[in-house]
Amino acid sequence: MNDLWAGLAxxxxxxxxLDPDLVxxxxxxxxxxxxxxAIAALIGLPLGAWLxxxxxxxxxxxxxxxxxxMGLPPVVVGLIVYILLSRAGPFGVLGLLFxxxxxxxxxxxxxxxxxxxxxxxxxxxxxxxYHDLLISLHTTRAQRIKALLxxxxxxxxxxxxxxxxxxxGEVGAIxxxxxxxxxxxxxxxxxxxxxxxxxxFALALxxxxxxxxxxxxxxxxLHMLTRTERSSQW
Amino acid sequence: MVASILPLRLEAVELRxxxxxxxxxxxxxxxxxxxxxxxxxxxxGKTSLxxxxxxxxxxxxxxxQWAAPLEEARRKQAFVFQTPIVxxxxxxxxxxxxxxxxxxxRSAARAxxxxxxxxxxxxxxxxxxxxxxxxxxxxxxALARALVRAPELLFLDEPSANxxxxxxxxxxxxxxxxxxxGTRIVMSTHNVGQARRLADDVLFLNEGKIVEAGDAAxxxxxxxxxxxxxxxxxxxxx
Numbered sequence: 001m002n003d004l005w006a007g008l009a010x011x012x013x014x015x016x017x018l019d020p021d022l023v024x025x026x027x028x029x030x031x032x033x034x035x036x037x038a039i040a041a042l043i044g045l046p047l048g049a050w051l052x053x054x055x056x057x058x059x060x061x062x063x064x065x066x067x068x069x070m071g072l073p074p075v076v077v078g079l080i081v082y083i084l085l086s087r088a089g090p091f092g093v094l095g096l097l098f099x100x101x102x103x104x105x106x107x108x109x110x111x112x113x114x115x116x117x118x119x120x121x122x123x124x125x126x127x128x129x130y131h132d133l134l135i136s137l138h139t140t141r142a143q144r145i146k147a148l149l150x151x152x153x154x155x156x157x158x159x160x161x162x163x164x165x166x167x168x169g170e171v172g173a174i175x176x177x178x179x180x181x182x183x184x185x186x187x188x189x190x191x192x193x194x195x196x197x198x199x200x201f202a203l204a205l206x207x208x209x210x211x212x213x214x215x216x217x218x219x220x221x222l223h224m225l226t227r228t229e230r231s232s233q234w
Numbered sequence: 235m236v237a238s239i240l241p242l243r244l245e246a247v248e249l250r251x252x253x254x255x256x257x258x259x260x261x262x263x264x265x266x267x268x269x270x271x272x273x274x275x276x277x278x279g280k281t282s283l284x285x286x287x288x289x290x291x292x293x294x295x296x297x298x299q300w301a302a303p304l305e306e307a308r309r310k311q312a313f314v315f316q317t318p319i320v321x322x323x324x325x326x327x328x329x330x331x332x333x334x335x336x337x338x339x340r341s342a343a344r345a346x347x348x349x350x351x352x353x354x355x356x357x358x359x360x361x362x363x364x365x366x367x368x369x370x371x372x373x374x375x376a377l378a379r380a381l382v383r384a385p386e387l388l389f390l391d392e393p394s395a396n397x398x399x400x401x402x403x404x405x406x407x408x409x410x411x412x413x414x415x416g417t418r419i420v421m422s423t424h425n426v427g428q429a430r431r432l433a434d435d436v437l438f439l440n441e442g443k444i445v446e447a448g449d450a451a452x453x454x455x456x457x458x459x460x461x462x463x464x465x466x467x468x469x470x471x472x
Contacts, residue, residue: 137331138308
């Protein structure tokens with residue numbers, strides 16, 4: 001219990017002092033995670049919509065696979081991305097290993113199935129509601145997807161936030177592909193892992209509380225920006 | 235003079251779903267004017283026939299032929315469902331949606347939608363979410379959305395089935411005014427009184443087949459089949 005109080009005090013101290021290292025890794029955490037979330041949303045949301053309105057062979061297999069990929073082990077993803085980006089790998093020439101870009105790539109791979117799967121479920125329900133109307137109005141496939149994406153935007157925000165939540169707390173993959181290099185690829189989660197390893201529990205807990213506060217702040221900010229609760233019902 | 239999509243001809247059309255026979259074989263011709271009412275007991279195929287004509291069900295057996303190319307025929311018809319489909323938008327945006335599909339600007343579409351809302355008697359703040367409307371108002375909104383493209387042919391599937399007397403009267407008044415303006419109406423209903431008030435001609439269906447068809451006055455005064463007689467008398471159909 002004492003460790004928790006000490007951690008909370010350390011978190012307050014870091015925030016109040018605007019510790020430069022804390023500010024740097026917090027900004028990097030946000031940059032990496034928000035970029036990964038945006039890319040995953042750009043891929044996952046239309047993919048979820050497309051899967052909802054299209055009937056094709058092996059559709060159920062694809063959906064089952066997508067759902068299964070939600071539980072993709074981050075360490076394995078990190079390892080695969082590491083091999084692909086390492087100097088001997090097919091993309092080694094790009095020199096991306098141990099950069100924030102490599103961390104973004106790993107996070108995109110981890111969270112895209114989450115975003116797509118949640119989006120698919122939300123849009124599938126809306127599609128069953130709208131099906132007759134959109135067919136009756138003689139809409140094109142693109143118009144249907146656009147209408148479904150727009151009208152389920154609040155559920156899709158939840159899908160994106162679920163992806164963000166998974167990415168901001170991710171440590172295994174980004175530790176492998178980022179390397180936790182000070183002033184280069186260190187983010188909040190890898191810093192927590194490092195401080196815990198050093199036995200510096202108060203600082204690790206302090207960083208942990210900052211991480212939790214950051215996740216809550218981003219969620220609140222997005223909900224307020226999109227006025228989710230004011231327009232409630234949908 | 236704009237070419238009409240009517241008459242619509244159905245020849246030996248059949249509808250089966252998952253191996254189950256739903257409708258037909260039936261043949262009919264829908265002329266260019268008037269109001270056709272589809273009557274019949276539950277499960278007689280009224281909704282299926284409407285959906286088939288509108289293109290919500292695929293014709294696999296028989297022929298369905300419009301007087302215009304299919305694309306044009308699709309564009310010039312609209313459908314009002316028994317349970318109104320309410321989009322997760324404001325009232326005005328729900329009504330304006332078909333116009334946005336046609337490429338109109340949002341502001342122009344909203345202005346036209348507001349006019350149409352007034353025409354069907356939807357008053358108040360149109361920027362409210364559509365889900366706040368009452369059952370009758372939702373059906374009026376669905377009607378406004380169907381009418382906003384000025385369809386030549388309007389299908390309605392029991393549009394007042396879940397409404398009270400006042401809302402039903404309001405919907406009927408709108409339909410009467412549409413009829414007067416020359417909109418072709420094809421509607422199913424369980425309400426014989428409503429059918430008497432609106433119909434120019436009647437199709438009476440039972441077990442997926444047209445049992446009796448003809449002009450409304452003859453049908454209501456002298457139904458020739460035992461099924462139609464029983465239905466009009468409120469008896470169980472043999």
